[in-house]
Amino acid sequence: xxxxxxxxxxxxxxxxxxxxxxxxxxxxxxxxxxxxxxxxxxxxxxxxxxxxxxxxxxxxxxxxxxxxxxxxxxxxxxxxxxxxxxxxxxxxxxxxxxxxxxxxxxxxxxxxxxxxxxxxxxxxxxxxxxxxxxxxxxxxxxxxxxxxxxxxxxxxxxxxxxxxxxxxxxxxxxxxxxxxxxxxxxxxxxxxxxxxxxxxxxxxxxxxxxxxxxxxxxxxxxxxxxxxxxxxx
Amino acid sequence: xxxxxxxxxxxxxxxxxxxxxxxxxxxxxxxxxxxxxxxxxxxxxxxxxxxxxxxxxxxxxxxxxxxxxxxxxxxxxxxxxxxxxxxxxxxxxxxxxxxxxxxxxxxxxxxxxxxxxxxxxxxxxxxxxxxxxxxxxxxxxxxxxxxxxxxxxxxxxxxxxxxxxxxxxxxxxxxxxxxxxxxxxxxxxxxxxxxxxxxxxxxxxxxxxxxxxxxxxxxxxxxxxxxxxxxxxxxxxxxxxxxxxxxxxxxxxxxxxxxxxxxxxxxxxxxxxxxxxxxxxxxxxxxxxxxxxxxxxxxxxxxxxx
Amino acid sequence: xxxxxxxxxxxxxxxxxxxxxxxxxxxxxxxxxxxxxxxxxxxxxxxxxxxxxxxxxxxxxxxxxxxxxxxxxxxxxxxxxxxxxxxxxxxxxxxxxxxxxxxxxxxxxxxxxxxxxxxxxxxxxxxxxxxxxxxxxxxxxxxxxxxxxxxxxxxxxxxxxxxxxxxxxxxxxxxxxxxxxxxxxxxxxxxxxxxxxxxxxxxxxxxxxxxxxxxxxxxxxxxxxxxxxxxxxxxxxxxxxxxxxxxxxxxxxxxxxxxxxxxxxxxxxxxxxxxxxxxxxxxxxxxxxxxxxxxxxxxxxxxxxxxxxxxx
Numbered sequence: 081x082x083x084x085x086x087x088x089x090x091x092x093x094x095x096x097x098x099x100x101x102x103x104x105x106x107x108x109x110x111x112x113x114x115x116x117x118x119x120x121x122x123x124x125x126x127x128x129x130x131x132x133x134x135x136x137x138x139x140x141x142x143x144x145x146x147x148x149x150x151x152x153x154x155x156x157x158x159x160x161x162x163x164x165x166x167x168x169x170x171x172x173x174x175x176x177x178x179x180x181x182x183x184x185x186x187x188x189x190x191x192x193x194x195x196x197x198x199x200x201x202x203x204x205x206x207x208x209x210x211x212x213x214x215x216x217x218x219x220x221x222x223x224x225x226x227x228x229x230x231x232x233x234x235x236x237x238x239x240x241x242x243x244x245x246x247x248x249x250x251x252x253x254x255x256x257x258x259x260x261x262x263x264x265x266x267x268x269x270x271x272x273x274x275x276x277x278x279x280x281x282x283x284x285x286x287x288x289x290x291x292x293x294x295x296x297x298x299x300x301x302x303x304x305x306x307x308x309x310x311x312x313x
Numbered sequence: 314x315x316x317x318x319x320x321x322x323x324x325x326x327x328x329x330x331x332x333x334x335x336x337x338x339x340x341x342x343x344x345x346x347x348x349x350x351x352x353x354x355x356x357x358x359x360x361x362x363x364x365x366x367x368x369x370x371x372x373x374x375x376x377x378x379x380x381x382x383x384x385x386x387x388x389x390x391x392x393x394x395x396x397x398x399x400x401x402x403x404x405x406x407x408x409x410x411x412x413x414x415x416x417x418x419x420x421x422x423x424x425x426x427x428x429x430x431x432x433x434x435x436x437x438x439x440x441x442x443x444x445x446x447x448x449x450x451x452x453x454x455x456x457x458x459x460x461x462x463x464x465x466x467x468x469x470x471x472x473x474x475x476x477x478x479x480x481x482x483x484x485x486x487x488x489x490x491x492x493x494x495x496x497x498x499x500x501x502x503x504x505x506x507x508x509x510x511x512x513x514x515x516x517x518x519x520x521x522x523x524x525x526x527x528x529x530x531x532x533x534x535x536x537x538x539x540x541x542x543x544x545x546x547x548x549x550x551x552x553x554x555x556x557x558x559x560x561x562x563x564x565x566x567x568x569x570x571x572x573x574x575x576x577x578x579x580x581x582x583x584x585x586x587x588x589x590x591x592x593x594x595x596x597x598x599x600x601x602x603x604x605x606x607x608x609x610x611x612x613x614x615x616x617x618x619x
Numbered sequence: 620x621x622x623x624x625x626x627x628x629x630x631x632x633x634x635x636x637x638x639x640x641x642x643x644x645x646x647x648x649x650x651x652x653x654x655x656x657x658x659x660x661x662x663x664x665x666x667x668x669x670x671x672x673x674x675x676x677x678x679x680x681x682x683x684x685x686x687x688x689x690x691x692x693x694x695x696x697x698x699x700x701x702x703x704x705x706x707x708x709x710x711x712x713x714x715x716x717x718x719x720x721x722x723x724x725x726x727x728x729x730x731x732x733x734x735x736x737x738x739x740x741x742x743x744x745x746x747x748x749x750x751x752x753x754x755x756x757x758x759x760x761x762x763x764x765x766x767x768x769x770x771x772x773x774x775x776x777x778x779x780x781x782x783x784x785x786x787x788x789x790x791x792x793x794x795x796x797x798x799x800x801x802x803x804x805x806x807x808x809x810x811x812x813x814x815x816x817x818x819x820x821x822x823x824x825x826x827x828x829x830x831x832x833x834x835x836x837x838x839x840x841x842x843x844x845x846x847x848x849x850x851x852x853x854x855x856x857x858x859x860x861x862x863x864x865x866x867x868x869x870x871x872x873x874x875x876x877x878x879x880x881x882x883x884x885x886x887x888x889x890x891x892x893x894x895x896x897x898x899x900x901x902x903x904x905x906x907x908x909x910x911x912x913x914x915x916x917x918x919x920x921x922x923x924x925x926x927x928x929x930x931x
Contacts, residue, residue, distance in 0.1 A: 140816030
């Protein structure tokens with residue numbers, strides 16, 4: 081089973097890292113929490129409400145957003161259009177057939193500010209397709225943030241990034257943590273230990289530990305299963 | 314409804330279903346392995362029927378013309394695959410639909426130019442024109458029995474080919490996982506061409522055999538093509554077994570539906586209603602069946618892919 | 620904007636010019652082009668903008684035609700009753716078919732829309748009272764009132780042109796609205812559209828219904844055009860023809876539908892009436908097939924696409 085009997089608790093306002101070897105089921109868990117994947121058993125609670133049966137778009141409305149490990153943006157739209165689309169989803173109904181979208185300055189202003197936040201202002205008019213990998217990952221995070229979530233699930237935002245881009249992403253998460261709770265799936269241990277308030281470790285579908293970074297670092301089971309080599313470096 | 318009539322319709326169902334299987338088998342393989350929607354499959358059926366009719370006229374013998382027609386159509390199919398269809402494998406489904414639709418238009422017109430717009434004659438071979446006595450006192454057209462015989466034979470040969478030979482294993486591997494098949498060192502290009510040619514030959518066989526019963530005319534491909542698609546959706550894309558079961562099921566529902574529903578309706582409803590409702594309902598039965606399968610088991614009854 | 624004004628002027632002047640040149644037949648031909656332009660535009664909405672490859676669009680086009688046919692046959696001739704009825708029935712059919720089909724994806728969606736269209740075909744063909752296989756002749760064109768006689772080809776042309784212009788304007792506003800943007804986003808990346816909070820199914824269904832409704836109106840008009848409804852209008856080959864128009868004109872481009880309809884019908888007219896082709900003119904579908912194949916393989920952005928700017 082991809083996810084087997086996981087009980088995870090994320091506290092409001094924290095940056096909670098989820099680490100583990102490849103194939104541990106982290107992305108599956110993210111999918112289940114966000115609603116893109118179904119779960120066979122168990123319950124999911126968000127802000128006092130049970131959302132186990134809620135559809136993905138309902139969860140987003142409630143303030144739960146995710147980003148994707150494999151970049152999933154609107155390639156033929158510009159950065160501005162990408163972000164405005166996400167802002168639009170949370171700004172009233174889009175069953176609006178008459179009024180030109182171009183007139184909605186507020187949407188685009190907010191999209192611009194998010195582009196600024198994720199460091200894409202200089203590429204605001206470029207199509208998603210034309211962005212460099214690091215920029216696409218930034219847009220990936222931007223899209224999740226643009227829905228004004230209370231909790232954002234970031235699935236390996238730094239995947240495939242060079243050191244400069246990774247540093248910028250760490251800074252970004254550092255900036256947004258004041259407004260939004262973060263569940264961060266990452267392999268970059270530097271980022272994890274710098275940012276996380278708490279760390280959970282998943283191995284082969286099961287959660288083997290949840291603790292503060294220092295405790296995790298010293299946890300025998302975790303070192304054996306995952307961290308051993310990573311920390312020796 | 315008498316037992317004899319019922320049995321006769323059951324045999325007709327079997328006959329139709331088996332011929333449908335010949336089309337569906339080729340279609341499901343092409344779809345399953347190459348992931349290509351090929352609307353021109355019906356055109357190969359039409360070409361097969363026309364070539365058969367022409368060859369019978371030229372050679373004077375049904376049984377001499379038949380293998381020739383199969384080979385000729387297989388060659389047409391292979392030529393089509395190598396020249397044109399190969400470029401479509403990597404394209405999206407819409408492109409495939411439109412391109413193969415264009416081929417239908419071209420094929421229809423080409424046939425019309427060569428043989429004219431009227432339907433042409435294709436007669437059952439001498440010796441199979443009369444009825445045969447079946448146990449139970451029933452009479453059944455010997456030619457239709459022959460079709461059933463040929464259909465069963467081909468089904469068995471295909472079964473053997475696909476499950477017991479190396480080539481068959483490659484085909485099945487390709488149907489369930491193309492990348493794996495390539496990794497295993499299969500010459501994908503030649504395999505595809507071979508599969509396509511085989512599918513074309515099967516179409517020709519169906520066209521040639523059904524020719525004496527249905528009309529050999531332009532556009533005959535489109536009508537049966539859609540039934541073949543229904544079959545493979547029901548049976549499961551890429552699965553020969555699914556195509557077999559699906560064909561028999563569709564043959565059964567369609568033939569029995571057309572025969573039985575009007576009679577049942579005539580008993581239940583006033584004639585005005587029955588004469589309209591009966592044929593309408595029996596025609597749409599298979600589509601209702603397909604819709605039901607799509608909802609309950611969208612991968613089909615025997616999915617080839619995991 | 621200037622191009623549209625010129626186009627409108629040409630469209631308005633066309634019948635007058637043809638009348639002056641004593642080529643009255645082409646007015647009827649042009650009307651046919653306008654009607655198919657509407658039908659193709661409706662398909663382009665769901666196919667080009669929405670990315671939903673519906674192979675059953677003929678169902679809505681044909682349903683609209685048959686409703687007008689049946690009502691007119693039964694004595695209801697007012698366009699104010701029959702045409703809205705056609706639109707309503709087509710929209711309802713689109714609602715039911717869309718609600719069921721949109722639960723599937725990919726090739727299954729294509730197949731199931733095809734299947735539903737076939738069901739519509741068989742249902743209407745089985746109605747022997749309304750012509751069955753032979754089709755249904757209308758005793759007359761719909762009546763509009765206000766002293767406008769639709770039996771006059773001139774008046775008929777301008778009424779159709781007027782309706783087409785309204786529909787195109789409405790479509791223009793739609794594709795540039797919030798709804799239009801969401802529909803295109805769903806086409807581009809359905810998973811992400813859902814992940815940022817759009818209930819994808821609802822948007823797709825709404826798009827499908829709007830598209831079906833417009834096709835129904837086009838159907839109402841085509842029934843009037845020839846005062847005859849043929850069951851072939853519901854056949855899946857007709858769906859294919861509409862798709863050809865959209866692809867020829869440029870799938871997803873605003874003028875794709877009308878451009879494609881104009882090109883295909885003109886090709887049909889040119890080839891079938893051509894002195895050059897002589898006895899082969901009957902086989903006009905062959906060069907059309909070849910052209911379609913060429914466009915699909917080499918110019919997938921179609922004719923409207925060829926004139927558009929490249930995205931950067």
